[in-house]
Amino acid sequence: MLTAIVLLPLLGFVLNGVLATRLGGNRFGPRFVSAAGCGLPIASFLLVVKAVLELRAGGWAPLVETVYRWALIGDNSFEIAFYFDRLSAVMALVVTGVGSVIHVYSIGYMKDDEGYGRFFAYLNLFLFFMLLLVLGRSLLVLFVGWEGVGLASYLLIGFWFHDLANARAGKKAFVTNRIGDAGFLLGMFVLFQAFGTLDMDRIGAAFAGPALPAVSASLVGVLLFIGATGKSAQIPLHVWLPDAMAGPTPVSALIHAATMVTAGVYLVARMSAVYLHAPEASALIAVVGVATAFFAATIAVVQTDIKKVLAYSTISQLGFMFLALGVGAYGVAIFHLVTHAFFKACLFLGAGSVIHALGGEQDVRRMGGLARRIPLTFWSFAIATAAIAGIPPLAGFFSKDGILWYAFASTRGGSPLLWLVAAATALMTAFYMFRLLWLTFFGRSRMTPEVEHHVHESPSSMTGVLLLLAALSALGGFIAVPHFLEAQLPLPPVDEHLHAYETPLLAVSVALALAGLAAAAWLFGGPAERAERLRARFAGPHRWLSSKYFVDELYERCLDKPLVWISDRIFLRFGDRTLIDGTLHALAAIARGSAAVFGRLQTGSLHLYAWFVLLGIVGALLWSWRHV
C-alpha cells in the first residue's frame, strides 16, 4: 500500500508527460490532464488516510514495506523500503492533502497556459519524489527523493523558461542546493561508516541504545544540517528561495512554502536521536534558525512584490521551525510545519488569485481596495494572515506560541535571548503580513483604470480551495500534533522555575500580534504620507533592507567573481589554451618545421639520392666496424 501511495503520482507524471505534451503529440486534451493530474494525487491522499487507519489499528507500530533490493555490496544491502510511523503519517498527510488541493487550484490558475499538460506532469513528479522523501526508510531513498524534489523545483521555477530570468532563477536554486547536498552526502558517509546501514530507524535505535556509538553525533548533526540549510533556505543558503518566486504561483505554494522547503525540518526531526546527543549541533541549529527568522522578517517588511513578501515570510517561518528543532521541541516544529503548510499555502494561493484578478500584476504599490471586488479571496487571505500573525485562536497562534515557549524554557538549549529575538520576529511577522493585507485589499485603489476594469473573482475551483485552506488555517491549531507525536518525538523537559512565566509569555505573544496589527493599520490604513515620511527618515536602513542586506552582491563579490576569475585565467587561459592547446600546437609546429627541412632534401636529382645512399652505407659500415 505504501508503494502505491508513492507510485500513483509517478503514474500521473508518466501519463501526463507522455500523452498530453508535445512528446506524445498532445494526444489528450486538458480534461484528461486535469482528471489524471488531480485524481491520482487525491487517490494517493485517500490511501495515506487508509494507511493511517491501519497504523492505528496496529497500535501505532511502524509499517515497513520493502519493495526492492537495490544493491548488494559485500555484506551491505541497500533496499528501497518504505517506513510509515507517526512522523511519516503527519508528513504524508500534509504532502498529499495540501498537494492535492493545490493541484485542484492549478486547474483554474493554469487553464489558458499552453504548457498545461507539462505543468501537471511536473507537479505529479514533484509529489512522487516528495513522497519518496517522506516515506523512505533509508537515508539513501530519502536522498533520492531529496534530489528529485530539487529537480522538480528546478523544472517548475523555470516553467516559463522563455524568460531568461526565470531560467536563471531555476539554475540558482539548483546550484545553491548542491552546496547543501554536499554536506548531506558527507553526513551519510559518516553514518554509513559507523553503522553499516543507512536505515534511519536503525540509526535512531543505535543512538537511543545504552552504549553510545563510536561516531561524533555533532559532526553528523552539523553535516546533515548543512543539507537542511540548502533545502530549507536557511542562512547562508537562503538566497535561492526569493528568486524561486519566478515560477507559477501554485508552485510557490506547493513547493516553496508548504512541502519541499520543509524537507530540512523533516530530516532533522527524523534524525532527532542524533541531535539529542549533539548539543553543539542543536545550538547551531537554534541560532541559525532564529537569525534566519529575524533577518528574513526584517527584509519582508519593505518588500513590494506580493510574492516576495510571502517568500521572505516563508524563510522566516522556516527559521522558527529550526529554532524549535534546535531547542529539542521536535514535535512543535512539525506542528508549525503543518499549520504553516495550511496558512502559507492559503496565502500564496490567495496571492495567486489576486495576481490572476489583476492580469499578472504583482506589485502591491499598484493594488489596493480589492476587498470588495474579490471578497472570497479577501476573506481567506485575511484569515490566513491572522493565522500567521499568531492571533488566537487561529492555527499559527498555537504552533508559534509553542515554539516561543520552548525557546524560552527548554532545558535543551532554551534561553531568554532566543525568546527575545523570536518574539521580535513574531512582532515583525504580524506587522509585515498586515501591511501586505492593507496595501492589497484596503485603502484607495492604485490600479490603472484598464486593470481595474478587468478585476474579477477567480473561478470556483480556485476560491473553493482557498476557503478550504482558510478553514484549515483557522482550525488547524486544534489538531494536537505535538501530543500525537510525543510517543515518538518527546517534548524537551522544561525548567521548573520558569513555569510561572508561561501565562505572561502567552499574553505577551498575543499582545505582540495585536501590536503588529495595530502598527500596520495605523501606518498603512491612514493617509499615505505616514509610511512615506517614515521611509524618508530611515532612508539608510530602508536601502539595506530593500536590497536584502546585499547578500546576493556579497556572494557575487566573494564567490562568483573569484570563481569566474579562476575559471577564466587558470582553467581556460592557462590550463586549456596555454597548457593543453599549447602542447599540441608545439608538437604540430615541430612536425611542420622538420618536414620543411627534410623536404629540402627531395630535389628530384637521382645522383644526390645515390650520394645519400652511399654516405649511409659508409656510415653504417664505419659504425659496425667501430662497435662490432
Added chain:
Amino acid sequence: MDRTQLLIGVAVTLFSLGLVGVIVRRHVLVMLMCMELMLNGVNLSLVTFAQQTSTTVGAVLVFLIFVVATVEIALAIPIVLLLVRTKRTLDLGAYSELKG
C-alpha cells in the same frame, strides 16, 4: 697473389666501377648497366667466398640475385622507354620534376 684475392679484387673493382658510374653518369641506360655491374661484383664475391669456405649458401643466394636483377631490369626498361617517349631524352636531369 693467390686466386681468391684476385677474384675479390675483381669483385671490388666491378662494384666500385658500377658505383662510380651510377653516381657520375647522367645517361639512364648507362646508369642501369652500372647497377647491373655492381650486382655482378657482389655475385662474384659471393661465389668466391662460397668456393673458399666450401659452403653452398652463397651460391644459392647468387641465383636469388639473378632473379631479382632480371625482374628489376624488366620493370626498369619499360619505365625508361615511357620516359624517353615523353621527354625525348635519356638525360637524367630532365626527369627531376618527377619528384612531385
